[in-house]
Structures are given as C-alpha cells and as structure tokens.
Amino acid sequence: MTLLDVQDLSVTFDTPRGPLHAASGVSFSVARDETVAIVGESGCGKSVTVSAITGMLDAANARISGAVLHDGADVLTATAREQRGRLGRAIGMIFQNPMTSLNPVLSIGYQLTEPLKLHTALSRRERRAWAIDLLRQVGLSDPEKRLGQYPHELSGGMRQRVTIAIALACDPELIIADEPTTALDVTVQAQILDLLRALRRERGSSMVMITHDLGVVAALADRVVVMYAGHVVETAPVAALFAVPAHPYTAALMRAVPDPTDPRERDDAPLHHVPGQVPDLARLPQGCPFQPRCDRAVAACVQTMPPAMEISPGQCAACHNPCTEARA
Ligand SMILES: Nc1ncnc2c1ncn2[C@@H]1O[C@H](COP(=O)(O)OP(=O)(O)O)[C@@H](O)[C@H]1O
Ligand SMILES: [Mg+2]
Structure with missing residues (x-):
C-alpha cells in the first residue's frame, strides 16, 4: 500500500541569475514498510525534494508544482499548521549534521519531550519515561543522565543517536533521513547505519534515505530513486539497480564507487569520480541534462528529455539509449 506518492513535483527558485530548476517533474512513491533511497551527486535536488515533501x-x-499525496491527502495544499502537525508526528526527520538540528541551549531531555508534549496526550512523567526508553532504543548508555545533558557534552555519534530518538519520539509512520551519516567519522557511520537498519527491522516504519553512498543503499534500501540535475533518471528495486543499472548516470555512479582495497581511497570518499560536473540548474542544457557527460548519448538526447520507460519489472529509466547489459 502506498504511503507517500510524489507526482510530477517541480521546485523552481527565482534567483538573480534566472529560474533555477532544483526539482523537475519528480515522481516516485513509497509503500508502507518500504525503504527508498534517493541517490545522486551533490546539488541534484535531493534535499529540496524532501523539503517540499x-x-x-x-x-x-520557491515555486512548487505537482502533488505530494501522504495517506491520500495533498501535502502541498495543506496549511502551515497541518504541515507542522505532520512533521514530528507522522514524519520523523533526521538531518546530516546533528549539531545544527539539535538546539545547543536546550537539554536533551527538553528536546526529546517537547514533540511528545505537542503531539501526544502523555503526562509529564510518561513523557520522561518514554524519553528514557527512546534513548535506550537508540543505544545510548545512562539514559537518565543524558536527559539533563546538552548537545556539546555528547560526541557526534551520540548526538546523531539523539536526533534519531527525537525523530522516533511520536512513533512516525515515515522516517526521512537526509545524509544521516555523512558528517560522522567512518566507524560511527557504520554504527548509525546498523542502528537505522535495526530500527527499520523492529519497527517496520517506512523510510526515505537520502545518500550519495551506494554502500548505504545496498545495506538499507528496498528501492532506489536516482536523481540527476533535478530529474529522476532511474527508479528500480535495489537488486535490479546493482545488477543492471539502466541509466548511464546510474552506471557511472556505480563505476565511481571507491575501491576499498585501494589505500589512496578515503573510506568516506564521496562520489567524486564521475567525470565532468553536475550542470548549473539555472543553465540546464537542452534535452537530457546528463547528455554532456554521457558516453552513450545519441542524437535524440540533445533534443528532448526522454520520458521514463520501463526497462524491467519495476525498473524505469528516463533514457533514449539505456544500458541493458549486466555490470562488468
Ligand atoms: N533556497 C534556495 N534558493 C535558491 N537555490 C536553492 C535554494 N535551496 C537549494 N537551492 C539550489 O537547489 C539545487 C539543489 O540543491 P539540493 O536539493 O540541496 O541538492 P542535494 O541535496 O542533491 O545536494 C542546488 O543548486 C542549490 O543551490
Ligand atoms: Mg542535500
């Protein structure tokens, strides 16, 4: 059953340099109990897309068009009050940098119990008990003591555990995590991923995970949405995507995965090896935005943006000349 249905979502920013197309006709859905990863290089419109959602x-x-159906109701036409109600209750958000998503002058206990005060009928004592339980669920030792501490007293990994606890506080049906491990060091990244995976398994909530790390995708996702220059260029079940990436951009991302056996590669190296650069979203080329970097481009690619076409069951690519061969 579909929990979230994003239909033809476009976000355009008016900038001094003209309209900047951060998201162009983005469509994808998230089923109940499903984890969808959104991948793509930096600047491809991933964060803007989830911010709109x-x-x-x-x-x-910002100019927004399209529809975002959450439980059948369009989020984009909801009032600010309805949207605030959704966020924190039905949706839990986890951001890249726990230092900016936590408030430095408020105690962990306050930040954990505030959403419970807003969105639940729990008493003060019940809120405190639940906060302690949440901290335990996300693997923090001494939860009672943590309630009285402030963000600066915790390590980066512990802070991210706190933001995850806050996101989980009201038992949301959808968790959206925007690069939750990018700001953390490598060993802590692995711990946070393990935690997210365990929570997913135990709670069965749906998750949208933004990442530029295909290792994270392989570890967590059921389905993948690949974004390039504001467009969804491919959606596929995770196994199909890794076996036969249909869009040349997806294939290029896979080739760019750092080789862990190469000592020159940093473990947390982002996808920086795709040759060329993401185009300026205020100066998009005609046709397919990936065409200037694409090694499979044909004449049509310079003319028109290809529509999404089904390549295999559940796998769609917006490409005039999709790859059909298994990855070498
Ligand atoms: N408020 C804004 N005003 C103008 N441009 C913006 C704004 N927010 C984001 N952008 C632009 O939108 C594009 C997509 O950004 P973003 O969604 O953050 O990319 P990603 O998360 O994939 O790295 C970028 O070019 C960014 O500069
Ligand atoms: Mg982002």
Missing part, C-alpha cells in the same frame, strides 16, 4: 520549503523565492 515535508512542507519545510518555506523559501520565499
């Missing part, structure tokens, strides 16, 4: 895109210069 959560109703957090309040930039005065």
Whole structure:
C-alpha cells in the first residue's frame, strides 16, 4: 500500500541569475514498510525534494508544482499548521549534521519531550519515561543522565543517536533521513547505519534515505530513486539497480564507487569520480541534462528529455539509449 506518492513535483527558485530548476517533474512513491533511497551527486535536488515533501520549503523565492499525496491527502495544499502537525508526528526527520538540528541551549531531555508534549496526550512523567526508553532504543548508555545533558557534552555519534530518538519520539509512520551519516567519522557511520537498519527491522516504519553512498543503499534500501540535475533518471528495486543499472548516470555512479582495497581511497570518499560536473540548474542544457557527460548519448538526447520507460519489472529509466547489459 502506498504511503507517500510524489507526482510530477517541480521546485523552481527565482534567483538573480534566472529560474533555477532544483526539482523537475519528480515522481516516485513509497509503500508502507518500504525503504527508498534517493541517490545522486551533490546539488541534484535531493534535499529540496524532501523539503517540499515535508512542507519545510518555506523559501520565499520557491515555486512548487505537482502533488505530494501522504495517506491520500495533498501535502502541498495543506496549511502551515497541518504541515507542522505532520512533521514530528507522522514524519520523523533526521538531518546530516546533528549539531545544527539539535538546539545547543536546550537539554536533551527538553528536546526529546517537547514533540511528545505537542503531539501526544502523555503526562509529564510518561513523557520522561518514554524519553528514557527512546534513548535506550537508540543505544545510548545512562539514559537518565543524558536527559539533563546538552548537545556539546555528547560526541557526534551520540548526538546523531539523539536526533534519531527525537525523530522516533511520536512513533512516525515515515522516517526521512537526509545524509544521516555523512558528517560522522567512518566507524560511527557504520554504527548509525546498523542502528537505522535495526530500527527499520523492529519497527517496520517506512523510510526515505537520502545518500550519495551506494554502500548505504545496498545495506538499507528496498528501492532506489536516482536523481540527476533535478530529474529522476532511474527508479528500480535495489537488486535490479546493482545488477543492471539502466541509466548511464546510474552506471557511472556505480563505476565511481571507491575501491576499498585501494589505500589512496578515503573510506568516506564521496562520489567524486564521475567525470565532468553536475550542470548549473539555472543553465540546464537542452534535452537530457546528463547528455554532456554521457558516453552513450545519441542524437535524440540533445533534443528532448526522454520520458521514463520501463526497462524491467519495476525498473524505469528516463533514457533514449539505456544500458541493458549486466555490470562488468
Ligand atoms: N533556497 C534556495 N534558493 C535558491 N537555490 C536553492 C535554494 N535551496 C537549494 N537551492 C539550489 O537547489 C539545487 C539543489 O540543491 P539540493 O536539493 O540541496 O541538492 P542535494 O541535496 O542533491 O545536494 C542546488 O543548486 C542549490 O543551490
Ligand atoms: Mg542535500
């Protein structure tokens, strides 16, 4: 059953340099109990897309069109109050940098119990008990003591555990995590991924996970949405995507995976090996935005953006000349 249905979502920012197309006709859905990963290089519109989905895109210069159906109701036409109600209750958000998503002057206990005060009928004592339980669930020792501590008293990994506890506080049906491990060091990244995987297994909530790390995708996702220059270029079940990436951009991302046996590669190396650069979203080329970097481009690619076409069951690519061969 579909929990979230994003239909033809476009977000355009009016900038001094002209309209910047951060998301262009983005469509994908998330089923109940499903984890969907959104991947793509930096600047491809991943964060803007989830900001629009959560109703957090309040930039005065943003123009949004399309529909985002959450439980059948369109989020984009909801009032600010309804959107705030959704966020924190039905949706839990986890951000890249726990230092910026936590408030430095408020105690962990306050930040954990505040959403419970807003969205539940729990008493003060019940809120405290639940907060302690949540901290235990995310693997923090001494939960009672943590309630009285402030973010700066915790390590980066512990802080991210706290933000995950806050996201889980009201038992949301959907968790959206925007690069939750990017700001952490490698061993801590692995611990946080393990935690997210365990929570997913135990709670069965749906998850949208933004990442530029295909290792994270392989570890967590059921289905993958590949974004390039504001467009969804491919969606596929995770196994199909890794076996036969259909869009040349997906294939290029896979070739760019750092080789862990090469000592020159940093373990946390981002996808920086795809030759060329993401185009300026205010100066998109005609046709397919990937065409200037694409080794499979044909004449049509310079003319028109290809529509999404089904390549195999559940796998769709927006490409005039998709790859059909298994990855070498
Ligand atoms: N408020 C804004 N005003 C203008 N441009 C923005 C704004 N927010 C994001 N952008 C632009 O939208 C594009 C997509 O950004 P983003 O969604 O953050 O990319 P990603 O998360 O994939 O790295 C970028 O070019 C970014 O500069
Ligand atoms: Mg981002």
